[in-house]
Amino acid sequence: MENSGTPHRSVLLVEDDPANWLTLSAVLEEAGFTVAVAESLPQAGQLLEGQPRYDAVLMDWSLGDGDARELIPLVRRRVPAAKIVLVSGQGRAAPPVQVDAVFHKGAHVDELLACLERLLSPGRG
Template identity: 65%
Template sequence: MENSGAPRRNLLLVEDDLANSLTLSALLEDAGFTVVIAESCAQLAGCLQGPSRYDAVLLDSTLGDGDGWELIPLIRRQLPEAKLVLVSGQQSFGTRAPVDAVFQKGEQVSELLACLERLLHR
């Protein structure tokens, strides 16, 4: 997915599992993203302060210090233009997830990259 002629996209990765966040961050950076990692609800709040701009947010549905679901309204309010992808191990959401896409844990990362490409029109 890397396109050396295209500008890098800014992505906020909200993931409390350090191994997962480091691995996913490296794969996303290889695909052309600039990645900022927030490992908790508290760190996410800090990332949303100030003029930072993100093209997309990958949000883990469960975090060590809170429920990722509860962060959706905050993210939508602070980053109305950003695409929001919920990362979850749950199979069913009903109408509970007002997000742009859902990535199921265990799926291939290539599917996540394809999803981001579609959402960001790359």
């Protein structure tokens, strides 16, 4: 999906698998997003405790050092307007409370980009 001239947007990607974060960050950057990557819960916490200006937080549901849902309260406190998208290898389920969407591993990345565009469109949220 090509950058359609949308405003500059920033994503925090929380993913512990290097192959996944390299692929996702490349796709997001090609679509016009600035991407910060955290490979662990503590690293994500450090990025969120700084001066975060993320439009979206995209996080792998199950990380090697814990469950990404542990970050939700911190995201909501530090960047309350950010949209949260969990990436899940589990079956299709409704998003947990305070999560804006769930992206399922194995789905085409265009679906992820379309989801982010919907969530970040003016007048949403």
